[in-house]
Structures are given as structure tokens and as C-alpha cells.
Amino acid sequence: MEIKGTTKVTGVFGYPVSHSLSPVFQNSAFKYLGLDYVYIPFEVKPQDLKEAVKAIKIFHWIGVNVTIPHKKQVIKYLDELDENSKILKVVNTIHNTDGKLKGYTTDGEGFLRSLKEDGKFKPEGKNVFILGAGGSSYAICGALINEKVNSIFITNRTLENAKKLKKNLVEKLKFKNIEIIEFEKRNDKKIWQNIDLLINTTSVGMKENDPLLIEKENIEMVKFVYDIVYNRKTELLKTAENLKIPYLDGISMLVYQGAISFEIWTGKKAPVDIMKKALYEKI
Ligand SMILES: NC(=O)c1ccc[n+]([C@@H]2O[C@H](COP(=O)([O-])OP(=O)(O)OC[C@H]3O[C@@H](n4cnc5c(N)ncnc54)[C@H](OP(=O)(O)O)[C@@H]3O)[C@@H](O)[C@H]2O)c1
Known part of the structure; x- marks a missing residue:
């Protein structure tokens, strides 16, 4: 990759960030399409976030x-x-157009595309x-509701955070079929009889x-398991594999x-297969 005066800068702000795999597949996609872009990890401490965001404008980074x-x-x-970012109050992608910074959240849409394209699982009408x-x-949750799932059960170590999430989904997306399960009661047998899709979004x-x-x-009762943890094969995924339940990591x-961030920044269709190949070669 040749860095020139014209090279457009993208990257990731995180803390820590050294483990990030995004540079691997984003840079491989830029290279494959011959785009004059680079993707760099930036370690940004929480107290420095405001200044770091200002730097996007000052240095004219793409996002x-x-x-x-x-x-x-x-x-x-x-x-x-x-x-989506307005409703869900999270941003994972920033795009700089002429000094104006717009926030997007691509996690939900990325999850859905992965579930449908790689998992061949259609969430519509399902219990999650x-x-x-x-x-x-x-x-x-936002993406699944937009995709018309039937019901969502949420459990979380801190009950209060689950309540906040439910309130947000009920108020903003007008989705009422949400039940909070107390963390200690998450293994109650009766909950599991009709669950189609189990998703781990915890760390x-x-x-x-x-x-x-x-x-x-309980895992044995579900039709599909998705664990969004990506740094290793989790116990959840090993169990799904042993039980011969379809799963994705x-x-x-x-x-x-x-890929969606890439498309926002470049306006070009992301070469998803190239990105996957680069990632699997790395890990
Ligand atoms: N594959 C992908 O593209 C992708 C994208 C985004 C995130 N991720 C992964 O998803 C995970 C969560 O990310 P996030 O951004 O949602 O983080 P987050 O906002 O910090 O949320 C962390 C969640 O994990 C729960 N948790 C943490 N430690 C726990 C424990 N010991 N026992 C039970 N629950 C625990 C938290 O519960 P409390 O509310 O009780 O703290 C909270 O619900 C991370 O592993 C991250 O790498 C993957």
C-alpha cells in the first residue's frame, strides 16, 4: 500500500484498540478495489474522545x-x-462530508446481513x-424488530440496563412483545420451549x-445460535456445534x-468475500 498526499484516511477509535481486526479486512478491500484509502487504528482514551473527534475535521479524514x-x-x-442511531443512541461509524460529521450504526444491519446471507436464517416471525x-x-434488537420478529426475551446481568433497553424499544420502535427475564431465572425450562434464535451479545x-x-x-431446544464474540470459539458455540445446531460466530x-461502513465512506459496494478471506487468513 502506497501512502500519498491524496490518500484518504479512515480508521477506528477504541480503547483498547490494538486487538482490532478491522484494519486487516478494510485495507484488503481498499487494495482489492484499487482505492486510495487507508484504515488506521487509533487508541483514544475516554477523556480524549472530544479532541479525537475534532481531529477528524481538522485532518479531513473520511471517517x-x-x-x-x-x-x-x-x-x-x-x-x-x-x-437508527437516533433511536438506538449508539454510533459505530462516523462519516465526514465537508466538515460535517454524521453518525451511523451499522452493527444491527451487519448482524442481519450476516444472519441471512451466511446463516441462511430468516428472523421474520421468530422468537429470539x-x-x-x-x-x-x-x-x-432494533434490526430484528425492523425485520418483524415475533418476540424478544432479554436477560442481562444488570437488570436496570435490560429495563432501559426495553423502554427504548417500546417507546421508539413501538414493539411491545418484549419480556425481560431476570438473570438468575434465565435457565427456567418454560422459557426455552419456543425459542428459535439464541444470541449472545455480552462479552x-x-x-x-x-x-x-x-x-x-436449553440450548438444545433452539434452532440457531449466534455469538457475536469474535476473538475465539466460545463455549456457547462449542456446545451448539456438539448439539449439531446451526451457528455463527x-x-x-x-x-x-x-462492509456497510466501507460503503458509507467510499460509495462503492464492499468486496465482502475478499474481506472475509483476509480476516480468516489473519486469524
Ligand atoms: N462481531 C461484531 O461485529 C461485534 C460488534 C460489536 C460488539 N461485538 C462484541 O460484543 C460484545 C459486547 O459488546 P458491546 O459493544 O455490546 O459492549 P457493552 O456495551 O459494554 O455491553 C456489554 C454487555 O455484556 C454484559 N456483560 C459483561 N460482562 C459480563 C459478565 N461477566 N456476565 C454477564 N454479562 C456480562 C454487560 O452486562 P451489564 O449491563 O450487567 O454490564 C452488557 O450487557 C463484545 O465481546 C464485543 O467484542 C462484536
């Missing part, structure tokens, strides 16, 4: 992705938000159980000794959410 822990906090520094009520859960599974949050007998979502 950046925003990851943990900035997805919610960054909103107050932007000029405009797309509809979601572990977690953090930023990615907001985006995924549990990222570390080697992380527990399996749902009992095997977070790599697929990572590529699709990145």
Missing part, C-alpha cells in the same frame, strides 16, 4: 469506526445522526432470546475460562458491519 467504550459517548460530539443489554444488543466468551451462561438442555457480523 472512522467507533468501538468500546465510545459508542454512546461519541454522539454528543457529532453534527448529525442517521435514523438475547443475552445482554449493551450497545450491540440495542443495535441487534462473556471472550476469555478462555468464561462460563456457559445457558444450560445445554462474530466474525461474520464483524465483516458485514465493516
